[in-house]
Amino acid sequence: MTSNGNVHVITHPLVQRKLTSARDARSPSEVFRRLLAEIAMLMAYEITRTYPVDPVEVKTPLGTATGTELRHGITLVPILRAGLGMADGILRLIPQARVGHLGIYRDETTLAPVVYYNKLPPDIAETDVILIDPMLATGGSSVVAIDAIKQTGAKTIKLLCLVAAPEGIARLTTAHPDVAVYTAAIDSHLNEDGYILPGLGDAGDRIFGTL
Numbered sequence: 001m002t003s004n005g006n007v008h009v010i011t012h013p014l015v016q017r018k019l020t021s022a023r024d025a026r027s028p029s030e031v032f033r034r035l036l037a038e039i040a041m042l043m044a045y046e047i048t049r050t051y052p053v054d055p056v057e058v059k060t061p062l063g064t065a066t067g068t069e070l071r072h073g074i075t076l077v078p079i080l081r082a083g084l085g086m087a088d089g090i091l092r093l094i095p096q097a098r099v100g101h102l103g104i105y106r107d108e109t110t111l112a113p114v115v116y117y118n119k120l121p122p123d124i125a126e127t128d129v130i131l132i133d134p135m136l137a138t139g140g141s142s143v144v145a146i147d148a149i150k151q152t153g154a155k156t157i158k159l160l161c162l163v164a165a166p167e168g169i170a171r172l173t174t175a176h177p178d179v180a181v182y183t184a185a186i187d188s189h190l191n192e193d194g195y196i197l198p199g200l201g202d203a204g205d206r207i208f209g210t211l
């Protein structure tokens, strides 16, 4: 992992190999979906390594062992739609995590985020929150998502994405300097339609086959 302030790039060879396949325009939806789930699982393994644990005793068939349990609950918050493609993989790794949903789409003309659904767990403030969305483009969607999460009183928030644009990173770290950003790649720039170059295209359309 390489870090610059609160922005971290996960350079693990398996993550990078799978990201390369996900970027490939020839990968069909079923392959893209599988890759996204696998990458999300590997990235979640990396970003949770600093979560605090408490000691706990467990009876083995022959004695008592001291093990650990996570100190806090974990809430995953996928931004609909594309974040759902990452949630499945992370839930395989952290099945006890709660899941909140934020529905946000970008207005096609202005690229401004439009929030259309908000369902967060009532006790989210006591948990460590992982916001998930494969694409950090202008940063508009992630910034309003974090605004909504912070309104609940939640304090420990990480953003997990797959590909980030420098424009989105700048906007997000300015609006929410306390939120750590984890990505598998920082790409070149946005095109005039707000798509990341070279990116991987429209993540939601590639996951759900709505191209």
Ligand code: PRP
Pocket (backbone or CB within 6 Å): 079, 080, 081, 082, 083, 104, 105, 106, 111, 113, 133, 134, 135, 136, 137, 138, 139, 140, 141, 142, 168, 194, 202, 203, 204, 205
């Ligand atoms: C995509 C993506 C992010 C957002 C990123 O969603 O999944 O949520 O764009 O762009 P931003 O950083 O400029 O806000 P989209 O609006 O295409 O909705 P969808 O996931 O429902 O397709």
Ligand code: URA
Pocket (backbone or CB within 6 Å): 082, 135, 137, 194, 195, 196, 197, 199, 200, 201, 202, 203, 204
């Ligand atoms: N949303 C996407 O799905 N892809 C991009 O490149 C930008 C926003």
